[in-house]
Amino acid sequence: MSEKTPLQMTIAQALNRAHHQILEAEPRAIVIGEDIVGGAGLDGKELGGVFGVTAGLASRFGTSRVIDTPISETAFVGMGLGAAMTGLKPIVEVMFCDFIGVCFDQILNQAAKARYLSGGRIDVPLVIRTTMGAGDGSAAMHSQSLHGLLASVPGLSVVCASTPSDAAGLLKSALAAPDPVIMLDHKGLYGMIGDVEADLPAVPIGRGRLVLKGSDITLVAIGEMLVRATKAAAQLAERGVSVEIIDPRSIQPLDTDMILTSLEKTKRLLVVDEGPSYGGFADRVIAVAACDGYSALSAAPQKLTPPHTPVPYGRLLEAAWLPSSEAIVSKIDEMMYEE
């Protein structure tokens, strides 16, 4: 089979394959995290991570490179940082992004600032992989979307993949980058199937992906919100409203060129995001449009985010909390009508 033959696989499988390729190609790459081997130490019965992303790594590359940790996020994220500063290339998994609260100093003050404080002498090829997203009843401390919060820290790059090929490709670029990169996978999308090339080519950080070409309004979204945006756009298309959808893929750095170019054409912007409504990713995209795309806009840029509360638990509560595709449709209807 040629390297270019497209394969179909889920995001979890693409990430797993990318881990295998990275560890194979780069002897300095290591993987660190809780239950990434798992299975209570029984050979051949490893868990391979709670979402299966690290399956098979330990038996193939050994437990000196695929390292299960105690439940000690501060210590093992810090260890990943120190290892990155001294020549290894660690991929550190933090099971849920909510747990980043535990080890935030190692991220905020240590990892994010190490290269700057060294005057650029020390590279930090550290990747922190974690998950984000509500929708599965995991409640307030296992459902947050902290991409905007993390992107607000100078020194960190933040990426969010929404397809199998982007997940694998961004992971590869992340490990090659000189600064720490945080990669957040949406938990609800691990099972999403898509085409990938067998060799999983790297996807550059900082470049968005045009998901759908359109002319009436630009919609920016990632993760599950991108899925809902795409559904909403299909409904609107039936009524003659043409939505252009951008998946930024990279939260920081952000592909502002792609967004501004699109706004030149559509003159309207809607950002749909699971992050907070105050100072979140949506606000950042809107700030870019307001500051640098003002003259192109024919209507005030808008956002759809959850209400500013923790993620609720009950099914109806959680469903009402998340922006739905129906809400996206009516928001866009409202914006189109306004002019």
Next chain:
Amino acid sequence: MNTLLSLYKEASFIRAFELHIAVASEAGHVPGLVHLCSGAELVEVAICRSLTGPRDQVTGSHRSHGLALAMGADPVAVAAEILGRKGGLSKGRGGTQHLIAPERGFLASNGIVGAQVPVAAGAALTAKLMAAGGIAATFFGDGAANQGAVLETMNLAVSLNLPLLFVMENNGLGQSTSADYASGGADLCARAAAFGMKAERMDGYKGARAIKQSAEIIDYVRMSGKPAFIEANVPRLSGHYFGEKADYLAHHEADDPLEDLAESLDSGVAERVRLEAEQAAHDAVSDALNMGEAAPEKSAEVVL
């Protein structure tokens, strides 16, 4: 009713409650994953018997259904919270990992491993400053024992003389990682003692002894105003979460402390008590199931 029999009754109720939650989960009535406390009931009931809310306050981990019940939270409201119903402790906002019943002395449970432990130090500080004889207790697992927050709190409690009882339930596993692997120096009780506090082991299979030992150590914390530590061995009888299917589970099967306890009781009486507990748990979970799902109160945009 004699002490052992009432321990058996309460523990059996919690066991049955968890079973009915498991049934509800299987039927699709629980929004998220539930971490059942099956296997730890005896220890939790034995310790909580010597605590009285709201003067005393307890914090627990993600696996806290039984603790909330042992502190006297209304079983229907606990079940309703786990099921995401209107009548839940927090109106369905918190859920299985965030049970809160401070009026009964159950201050909070937690989705972040180890995070309940510092919070209990705060409850202990309040108890100390209020000087009304209250104490705090915090329950956590062997996995949590390796969190900085837990280790920091042990030191803090000793250094500030806080009336705080640390209860580590050692079930040998943190999710699918064994405690032997994850803990440097397998003796976690000695680790606690090294911080300078009274530290004891509790046999999670010996009900009578657990009750006596709990009463004594809680009395010590209350009278001395100092922290203490218990390491209780308990089995984790129903997987990390209910419904977990993984190969390693078959290698971690353990005896059931409740069966051991039942054997020490008159079998006819024990069976009657167990059936009553089973019926009561069934009724509580059914009542909760009959409540409406928690729903937004005003428009879809307003969640609280």
